[in-house]
């Protein structure tokens with residue numbers, strides 16, 4: 001039975017349907033209630049993604065990284081699933097505090113912080129922080145009796161969306177020096193961490209980083225430095241944006257194997273972001289107007305690159321775009337955003353049927369690094385986020 005057929009178009013009904021079942025009438029209804037553009041966040045998908053990764057990495061404590069989709073409903077849903085959290089800013093601290101997350105279930109992973117940021121997180125109760133330099137280590141001298149630190153290592157990976165090791169992480173050869181300096185300062189440095197880069201498609205990147213970290217843990221022991229008790233394998237777990245098959249259980253198999261070689265006493269953590277939220281959001285935008293330019297139809301939407309499609313610029317995003325229930329022959333067309341800037345073009349080579357003003361465009365896989373990096377440039381308001389299945 002199709003959702004439209006059962007006639008439950010009340011808002012409450014729509015809120016409890018999976019995204020995959022929401023039909024044109026339901027989306028029209030949501031747009032008529034909430035306006036356009038919208039982002040439909042399906043909390044049930046969040047639960048499923050969290051459980052999939054939990055199952056694929058059974059002995060790893062998952063700290064959801066808020067940055068790809070910092071939203072109350074996401075934190076609340078994942079908290080109910082037993083997730084821990086990865087924080088990187090004062091705003092993220094506020095968000096988890098508001099949802100009643102236990103500070104002991106958080107880590108602060110930004111390698112570069114002001115003293116005021118450290119104090120803000122400590123006032124909340126967070127006690128585990130990441131550093132990647134001597135400069136950052138020394139910021140913890142005043143708090144040395146209260147905190148424990150992870151040393152973030154750099155494992156460059158040019159193949160990914162975002163090679164975080166270019167910007168953060170100490171070189172392996174500098175690690176021993178920082179660990180011994182921590183010992184000399186009386187600061188507890190008992191963890192190592194890394195991030196192999198966002199949307200990492202090659203599990204061997206994790207394997208390599210885990211093996212190198214394990215070697216370093218043994219070296220630290222050989223030098224009679226305080227033991228490393230935790231390894232944080234970061235985020236980066238990939239998602240299928242197109243038709244490619246990506247099974248996270250299979251992807252993580254070599255990661256599990258590499259982790260199984262560590263000493264059993266080492267606690268392993270991860271900081272997944274994208275994998276959990278990307279499939280949970282569908283965007284809905286409306287055609288505001290149109291023109292023929294250079295022989296092609298240009299359709300101007302009320303959401304664009306300065307809004308929910310900001311991931312096109314910041315995240316190299318390619319999202320699956322569909323037209324909601326418009327039939328007809330498809331021709332090469334252009335989809336543009338609403339602002340007056342020429343960079344605000346979502347897709348210059350998209351096959352579309354003839355659209356009318358007001359038609360709706362839906363885009364899947366819009367949960368990660370989309371609205372999080374959106375602006376309201378030109379005063380075009382950001383998309384409203386509607387949480388379904390809370």
Ligand SMILES: Cc1ncc(COP(=O)(O)O)c(C=O)c1O
Nearest residue numbers: 065198199235236271272273274
């Ligand atoms: C420190 C840290 N942890 C976790 C994440 C989340 O990574 P991903 O969304 O690729 O899983 C990021 C992303 O930038 C990060 O910088």
